[in-house]
Amino acid sequence: MSKSSFPTAIQRSNVPVTIDENKCIADKGCTVCVEACPLDVLAINPLTGKAQMTFDECWYCLPCEKDCPAGAVSVEIPYLLR
Amino acid sequence: MNTIEHAVDVLVIGGGTAGPMAAVKAKQVNPNLKVLLLEKANVKRSGAISMGMDGLNNAVIPGHATPEQYVREITVANDGIVNQKTVLAYARNSFAMIEELDRWGVKFEKDETGDYAVKKVHHMGTYVLPMPEGHDIKKILYRQLKRNRVEITNRLVATRLIVGQEDGRIAGAFAFDCRTADFYVIKAKSVVLATGAAGRLGLPASGYLFGTYENPTNAGDGYSMAYHAGAELSGIECFQINPLIKDYNGPACAYVTGPFGGYTANSKGQRFIECDYWSGQMMQEFYHELESGNGPVFLKLDHLAEETISSIETILHGNERPSRGRFHAGRGINYRERMVEMHISEIGLCSGHSASGVWVDEHAATTVPGLYAAGDLACVPHNYMLGAFVYGGFAGESAARHANEHGQIEVDPAQLDAERQRVWAPLQRESGLPPAQVEYKLRRMVNDYLQPPKVTRKMEIGLERFDSIRDDLEVLHANNPHELMRAMEVHAIRDCAEMAARASLYRTESRWGLYHARVDYPERNDADWLVHVQLHKNAGGDMACFKRPLEPYVIPVDDQEKTAYQRLRISSTNTPEAVAP
Known part of the structure; x- marks a missing residue:
């Protein structure tokens, strides 16, 4: 198939995990939330050096929030379920 | 993207519940074996119990239940379709596993005399043991993995089992790294499959792909791998469907709130089933009520005393699915004030709750030589978390013995x-x-x-x-x-x-x-x-x-017991459609 067979668009979605960048210590080498997530949806943003939710694939299970040593992570119920 | 080859004696795929136990037990059989635990997420927080578990659903504890009685209960609950030998092997090892977990530091509820505080939830026997402090269970497992020197690798996604061309014997697994896409060839003399349920099969009513009952990491990878390796699967038509808090899609009722006096009710607040233990028959009655003029179905706690409700909240908001409290807060729902709407889950495959899984015998052996299976993925009906531990143990021991006796098969290029x-x-x-x-x-x-x-x-x-x-x-x-x-x-x-x-x-x-x-x-x-x-x-x-064909029963079931699960509906609510609004 040629490349033009699959045009795609980018859709926005409100994600359930918020990182308080003032508290997040990922820029000091912490990756606790990134490692805890069963779905591997958190990553360190290379521009800010802070953690962020990169994929909207959340089980709202909370290890990221419970294990964060800085209290920087908060998890909401995903909008579609709220 | 690189290709990385690695060789071990025993490969355990899945680091949730059964997998860590299998790895530990394999090392205990032979500490010289190289045992690798391969996990798609991170072993510290993976699988169905990533945030702990609030109780044992099937504890067979002397003085409260016998293995024979448990086998009869599960035979009846699963409408006769069980290999009783597998259920009996679980039941006979249930208590020893509880004692071992207790020694490892898992906290179970005990009464003032130090005896396990077992509760009745099932239709016939008494098997539910609460774990109000069960949130630490993954940490306890992790400590055992380290103590027993199990090798761990995280973020590797297994895709296919490797099977020898000539004798169909297991030779390892292929996998890739979900962060680098490096391809892994892991050679092993025996493999334990413990990848959990097929939890991303049906779509939740919310439409959110990851709002599943099961941990959505458990996407059914193991069912697919076992099938392509030539293994027999069994009871796949016996789907998993569970009664859950609507939209939140997490459990709430039978095992935790039941012993405190909570129950499943219709819109009039009436009880319509005698027993909240999850079975197909119970789900049928739930579905009838949901679709009837008395629907939908609710979890009823608002008749309970304040201290009882506080205790329930402490357990439900601290274990297994702790974001539940936030969900209720967002909807303005308080257990004290009104009933909580329930719904049925999407379908899944999971022998932990129903019976759909990879066929195993009482040693956790599949039909593929050298391949063992345990946990939600292995067909031992209604096996739950404790069954995952017991069969994880069997699988690890069997896999270690197989590795002791067999060489490595070459991988076909x-x-x-x-x-x-x-x-x-x-x-x-x-x-x-x-x-x-x-x-x-x-x-x-x-x-x-x-x-x-x-x-x-x-x-x-x-x-x-x-x-x-x-x-x-x-x-x-x-x-x-x-x-x-x-x-x-x-x-x-x-x-x-x-x-x-x-x-x-x-x-x-x-x-x-x-x-x-x-x-x-x-x-x-x-x-x-x-x-x-x-x-x-x-x-x-x-x-x-x-x-x-069914293996002949080793524990006979009498006619009265056989029909027990067909009499779940409370007689006064027999014809819900006929009840005046």
Whole structure:
């Protein structure tokens, strides 16, 4: 198939995990939330050096929030379920 | 992207519940074995119990229950379709496992005399042991993995088992790293499959792909891998469907609130089932009530005393699915003030709750030499977390003994090339379909065509749709290794959907209440169908079903007991449709 067979668009979605960048210590080498997530949806943003939710694939299970040593992570119920 | 080869003695795939236990027990059989625990997420927080567990659902504790009584209960709860030897092997080792977990530091509820505080939830016996402080269980398992020197690798996604060309014996597994897409060839003398349920099969009513009952990391990878390795699967038509808090999609009722006096009620606040233990028959009654004029169904706690409700909240908001409190807060729901709306879950495959899984014997051996299975994925009906630990133990011990006695089979280079090409293809295409979109459509079709009550023609149409989605798999496109993980999961989900349809079509009767309610074959037919339905890849490479006769029961079940689970409805609510509004 040629490349033009699959045009795609980018859709926005409100994600359930918020990182308080003032508290997040990922820029000091912490990756606790990134490692805890069963779905591997958190990553360190290379521009800010802070953690962020990169994929909207959340089980709202909370290890990221419970294990964060800085209290920087908060998890909401995903909008579609709220 | 690199190709990395690694050789071990015992490979355990899945680091949730059964997997860590298997790895520890394999090392305890022979500390010289190289045992690798391979995990798709991170062993510290993976699987169905990533946030702990609030209780044991099937504790067989002397003085409260006997193994024989438990085998009878599960035989009846699963409408006679059990290999009793496997259930008995669980039951006989249940208490020893509780004591071992207790020594490891898992905290179970005890009464003032130090005896285990077992509660009655099942229809006949008494098997529920609360763990109000069960949130630490993963940490305790992790400590044992370190103590026993188990090698651990995280973020590796297993895609296929490696099977010897000549004797069909296990030789390891292929996997890839979901952050780098590096391809792994892991050679092993024996393999334990402990990848959990097929929890991303049906689409939750919310439409959110990851708002599943099961941890959505458990996408059915193991069911697909076992099938392609030539293993027999069993009872796939006995779907998992659970009664859950609507939209939140987490459990709440029977095991935790039941012993405190909470119960499942209709919109009038009336109890309509005698027993909240999850069974197909219970789900059938739940479904009837949900669809009736008395629906929907609610969890009723608002009649309980303040201190009781506080205790329930402490447990429910601290274990297993702790975000539940936030969900209720967001909706303005307080257990004290009103009943909480419930709904049924999407369908899944999970022997931990129902009976759908990879066929195993009482040593956790599958039909593939050298391959063992345990946990939600292995067909030992209603096995739950404690069953995962017990069978994880069996699987680890069996796998260690097999590795002691057998050499490593060479990996066929052609098999390796073909799998690497299949796995890397979505990354190498310049464009294609996004995995999430294909997954959404596939799982929406699962809901449309497979969700009980099952209809023959609908399931046939479903099979046609799943077949055409096979073509879509060939044009999946991944932008990065993470999306590649989702793409390969869609492959597994599609296999599970086809298995679910074929096994359901094969069994031309109704059984297990809602789990296999066939509208055009409404009666249970013991004359023809008191058998296991097995599914495998046949010699021609096609998905095929066949009957496997029941092994003679080792624990007889009397006629009165046999029908116990068919009498769950409370007689005064027998005809919900007829009740005046």
